[in-house]
Every structure is written in C-alpha cells, then in structure tokens.
Amino acid sequence: MDIIHSMNDFTLPRTVNERILQRLAVMPAVVITGARQTGKSTLTMAFGGGERRYLSLDDLDVREAARRDPEILVSGATPVTLDEIQREPNLLLAVKRAIDSYRRPGRFLLTGSANLLLMGKVSESLAGRASYLTLWPMTRREQLGLGKCGIWDELLNERDENWNEIVTNQTVGREDWRELARRGGFPTPAVHMTSTQERAIWFDGYVRTYLERDLQDLSAIDVLPDFRRLMRAACHRLGGLVNQTDLGRDVGLPQPTVHRYLNLLETSYMLVRLPAYSVNRTKRLVKSPKLYWADTGTALHLAESLTPGGEHLENLVLNDLLAWRDSRLERAELFYWRTQTGEEVDLVIESNGRLLPIEVKSTDRPKLADTKHLRAFRKEYPETSRFGLLLHTGEQVEWIAPDILAAPWWKIF
Numbered sequence: 001m002d003i004i005h006s007m008n009d010f011t012l013p014r015t016v017n018e019r020i021l022q023r024l025a026v027m028p029a030v031v032i033t034g035a036r037q038t039g040k041s042t043l044t045m046a047f048g049g050g051e052r053r054y055l056s057l058d059d060l061d062v063r064e065a066a067r068r069d070p071e072i073l074v075s076g077a078t079p080v081t082l083d084e085i086q087r088e089p090n091l092l093l094a095v096k097r098a099i100d101s102y103r104r105p106g107r108f109l110l111t112g113s114a115n116l117l118l119m120g121k122v123s124e125s126l127a128g129r130a131s132y133l134t135l136w137p138m139t140r141r142e143q144l145g146l147g148k149c150g151i152w153d154e155l156l157n158e159r160d161e162n163w164n165e166i167v168t169n170q171t172v173g174r175e176d177w178r179e180l181a182r183r184g185g186f187p188t189p190a191v192h193m194t195s196t197q198e199r200a201i202w203f204d205g206y207v208r209t210y211l212e213r214d215l216q217d218l219s220a221i222d223v224l225p226d227f228r229r230l231m232r233a234a235c236h237r238l239g240g241l242v243n244q245t246d247l248g249r250d251v252g253l254p255q256p257t258v259h260r261y262l263n264l265l266e267t268s269y270m271l272v273r274l275p276a277y278s279v280n281r282t283k284r285l286v287k288s289p290k291l292y293w294a295d296t297g298t299a300l301h302l303a304e305s306l307t308p309g310g311e312h313l314e315n316l317v318l319n320d321l322l323a324w325r326d327s328r329l330e331r332a333e334l335f336y337w338r339t340q341t342g343e344e345v346d347l348v349i350e351s352n353g354r355l356l357p358i359e360v361k362s363t364d365r366p367k368l369a370d371t372k373h374l375r376a377f378r379k380e381y382p383e384t385s386r387f388g389l390l391l392h393t394g395e396q397v398e399w400i401a402p403d404i405l406a407a408p409w410w411k412i413f
Contacts, residue, residue, distance in 0.1 A: 034135035070094035388405070
C-alpha cells in the first residue's frame, strides 16, 4: 500500500501506511485521529479498494442515518470505513455491538478529528476491540515523496559512535527551514500551493472553518473572537512554558477559561504541550509543559508573521518526532528538560529505558559553547543518557565534542 494523498492525480505515501495494514490484520477496529486536513479521508479511502464501504459523517444523509438507524451503517460482513465519527460518537456503540456479534480483523476503520472527546468514547465502548493511530501533518520527507519521518529509528538502533556515518550518508537535499515552517505540513498548502498568497487564503479559510464549525463539535464557544485572540497569543509563545495566568492576562480572559480553551486546542490537535522530563514520573505531570503548535504554517498565519524564528525550527523538529512516535509500535516518549538554574535541553527522546537529548540551534556555525546544556544533561543522567545531538542549519556533520554530534537538521528529517 503506497498511495495515500491524492489530488489532481498527484500521490504521496505516508509514514503510517504499513502501520495501518498491520493493525487491520489483527484488530476488528482501527481508529485514526488527527487534525482536520491532515489527509485522514484520502488515506482511509486508499485502503480496501472496492471491498470496503466508505461512509463520511460529513455527509448529512449519513449523519441522519447514524442517528436514526445506526445498525444499517455497520451491519453486514463487508468492511466499512466511518470517516469523522466524532460528529456522531454514539455510532461507536453500534460498532461495538457489531464487533461483538461478528468479530474479525479489519472490519472497521474509523477516523476522527478530535482526540480526547473521541478517545473517551472509544475507550469506553471499544476497549480490547480497537487499535489507535494519530495522523499528524505531513513530515518533510512525506512532502518529498519518501513516505518517511526522520532517521530517529536509525539513530536509536545504532551505536552512538556510528551516528556520524549514518547522518553523513543521508541523501535528502538541503532546503531553507524557514520556507518549510511557512508552508507547514497540511497537504494542500504544503504540497499543492506554491505562493505565499495562496497559502494565506487557505490558512484563513482553515482557521475560520475550525472556529465556526469543527470547534462546535467539541464544545460551545460563545465568544469566538476571544478564542481566536487566545490562539494568536499562544502562537506568539511557541517554545515557552505554559503559564495560563499570564496568558489570560495578555488576552483579558480568566484563568479557568484559558485552561478550557487550551484543552480544546489540544483535543482538536491544534496545540501540543510538551511535558518536562523527570526521573520521577509523578513530577512530569506537575511541572509546566512547553507550548508548541501542531502545524507551523498555521501558527505563523495566526501570529500574522512571515518571519519564522528559532522556536519554529524547534517546532519543526518536534512535529517530525510526533509523527515518528505515533507511527511506531514500540512506545517512545518526548520531553524537554530544564533545571532550576536555567540549564535546558530542547527535546529528549525516551525509548527502551535510554534518553537521547537534542538541542536545536538556528545557526549554520555551531560552537562548542552550544553543547553546554547537552553536556549538563549527560552528566545528570550518566547511566541512561546516550550521546547528544545538536541540530543546526549549516552543512557540516562533525563531532563538536567527543559525545556530541553536530548535524544539519535537513540530514535528520
């Protein structure tokens, strides 16, 4: 299965292709969630060909049938895809009954544009019956037609001493990271549009649709301008710690309202909160997370800016890591690290009991001083930390310190 995104006979593979097939071969239901316009509908229509029925809850007739007689949509032995199921979540009860009456792998492929709302219903009604995947905006290598994320698996699976050779041998070409940040990862603006004006029109329509229609599926928002102001303020705080009181003061909203709005943004895959790393897992839950956006193009549009900063390069690395993490069977966790004395590492991958610290610098000439916090992290966790990775915007791959590899970001993802 290679063909996922299609528009005007243009096709691109996605990272999750193989993962979907693996899950369909085992579980009665596979649930794919992600933001609107990440390509879920096009992706799911590519599976099963004429052997699978495709029904979208965006279709008013289908929604009416789901309300009145849901059994007619899910009965029978023919596999079925139910797209945007968060629009009629009670349909999941009919899916549950259908699975319990006739259980076989791959019978249902479900998609939804909301996380906690949908997953809460799924976990209640499809426990033990479904496998879950998240479809994030397209990675850079997906946009290039490679159907991949970055080389994170290669780095994790190899000895640290071999990283230089692995990275050097990458053949993916260089590009301006600022242009990648501007176009983001939604397939239409990222792949099918070439001008700033075209993308601005698309992003404006996307945000309006999200505010005026999709958001209402999650919760009633009485004052949309307030919500939009909060979105804009959040986009100006990329890479910063989430302080709901300060954010509320900036936009004139009480802290409980800010808390609710941020949860809605995260539920609908617009906002990403990156937790802090701590050996004590309980402390991970109480420390302030850092705030990022699921798509840098949307974030720049909301911030009314065409000039990406270093925080947007960090965001791009995180976006690729999210797509990588959520497309693999082996669980990995993503964090940042900060001490009370101000030492900070942008990203930390925790996998198989080991930690890979990553620092991101928007410079083409990294210096030894740029490794200070990576070395502090490795000193703090000598038993579990792997070598450090310093990503930069230049061309040179080199051991900038004995245990720190400086590498161009475009060689990694």
